[in-house]
Amino acid sequence: MKKHRILLFTLIIFFNNQFYSQSIIAYKYNDLDFGDVFIGYSENVDANDSRAAKFFFYHSKFLFSDLLVTFNLPSSLTNGIDKLPIEFNYQHASWSFRNSSAGRRNFNPNTPLELRRIFLFMPVNIWLGGKIETHTGLSPGKYNGTITLTIEYL
Amino acid sequence: MKNLLIILFSSILLSSNILLSQVIVSPYIVYMDEYNKFGSMIVQNESFEPYEISITFKFGYPISDSLGNRTMNYIENPPEDMAAINNWVNAFPKKFVLKSKERQTIRLMIKPPTNLNDGTYWTRIVTSSTPVQNNVDTNVTGVSAKLKFVLNQVTTAIYRNGRANTDLSISDPKLFLDSNKTYQLLYPLERKDNSPFFGYLTIRIFTQENELIKEEKDFISIYYSMVKNYFLPREEFTSGNYRAELTVTFNEKEDIPESKIPQKQDILNIFEFYIP
Numbered sequence: 001m002k003k004h005r006i007l008l009f010t011l012i013i014f015f016n017n018q019f020y021s022q023s024i025i026a027y028k029y030n031d032l033d034f035g036d037v038f039i040g041y042s043e044n045v046d047a048n049d050s051r052a053a054k055f056f057f058y059h060s061k062f063l064f065s066d067l068l069v070t071f072n073l074p075s076s077l078t079n080g081i082d083k084l085p086i087e088f089n090y091q092h093a094s095w096s097f098r099n100s101s102a103g104r105r106n107f108n109p110n111t112p113l114e115l116r117r118i119f120l121f122m123p124v125n126i127w128l129g130g131k132i133e134t135h136t137g138l139s140p141g142k143y144n145g146t147i148t149l150t151i152e153y154l
Numbered sequence: 155m156k157n158l159l160i161i162l163f164s165s166i167l168l169s170s171n172i173l174l175s176q177v178i179v180s181p182y183i184v185y186m187d188e189y190n191k192f193g194s195m196i197v198q199n200e201s202f203e204p205y206e207i208s209i210t211f212k213f214g215y216p217i218s219d220s221l222g223n224r225t226m227n228y229i230e231n232p233p234e235d236m237a238a239i240n241n242w243v244n245a246f247p248k249k250f251v252l253k254s255k256e257r258q259t260i261r262l263m264i265k266p267p268t269n270l271n272d273g274t275y276w277t278r279i280v281t282s283s284t285p286v287q288n289n290v291d292t293n294v295t296g297v298s299a300k301l302k303f304v305l306n307q308v309t310t311a312i313y314r315n316g317r318a319n320t321d322l323s324i325s326d327p328k329l330f331l332d333s334n335k336t337y338q339l340l341y342p343l344e345r346k347d348n349s350p351f352f353g354y355l356t357i358r359i360f361t362q363e364n365e366l367i368k369e370e371k372d373f374i375s376i377y378y379s380m381v382k383n384y385f386l387p388r389e390e391f392t393s394g395n396y397r398a399e400l401t402v403t404f405n406e407k408e409d410i411p412e413s414k415i416p417q418k419q420d421i422l423n424i425f426e427f428y429i430p
Binding site: 039 | 176177178179182200216223224225280284296297299301303304307308371372373408
């Protein structure tokens, strides 16, 4: 058993030409994109919607590590003239070890997510949607905002 | 065996570039002391697009509530009696654009006050990466909305002055029945002396017949105090007597190779409990 472990770790180091010690490595697949919205209507993007933001990360610290995922979410988007309110709730965020719609766990993106005993190199996938509500009188244009995602070891 | 398969699977995925990384920061801890007031870290852009990188400092440490739920406690203006180096440390460069597949070395320099007490001081290094934005066309008649992501990766800068030492104390453990009707073991932990405690916690839980039914090993960093909790799933922990052995192993070298704090004896806590 011990020999197997040594062999596997040697293989990891050998085959991985980008082996970084004790890092958290993250990759974003896509941004959260509501697309075009008629003025006066709301648009909701759930976590399982293809327009939801999607990214994954993994760590390379110890065999098991506890991680904290925190979102800094905007309360509105802007086109430089007007503000468009945006909200996030439990239905808008989910995570899973698998990159599939099955087995996802929803969480509230407004509070930090504590992930326990995450295995070395195990990818954690996260999806984030949101809801916007336009109102008459809103000036047309492209509304933009920024979501800050912080991932850290606990 | 399951773990081995996961390692193998992850290794194949990573080595075959199926999983492409974005911006990587290393090392996890930048160490400085009274003899070496300079440190360095590397930011590497592994993506195919340029990124704007900014480096900031934020004082914080992990905390928990009384039930062991953890989060980070960030303090914007830490008082003088806290072990914060935010006002003394500088990074060069702090803002830059990193092209695809490029790397940048960040130099850290610390200028601590001369009358500093012995001990360990620290700050969190927040490395923010944002894709360089293309010009957007604003000539539209309706409303469209898009949010971009900024990724913050948090590492730590440590400064050690004079005699630094640490230890850990474990207060009386408790058995707690949570709202999901799951029992938890709660261990209040407190670091001693003038430095954070980095090491491993290993818990082994035995039945009355001395059969090992649970074993977990976790890395811990106790900056001040924390409650560590262990879940005891109902399917494994039926009614009966149990014995929990918690072993604390100091292992700072794994996080800080330059550490001069001597290795310590393991701490063993034995707790016997009954599940109704």
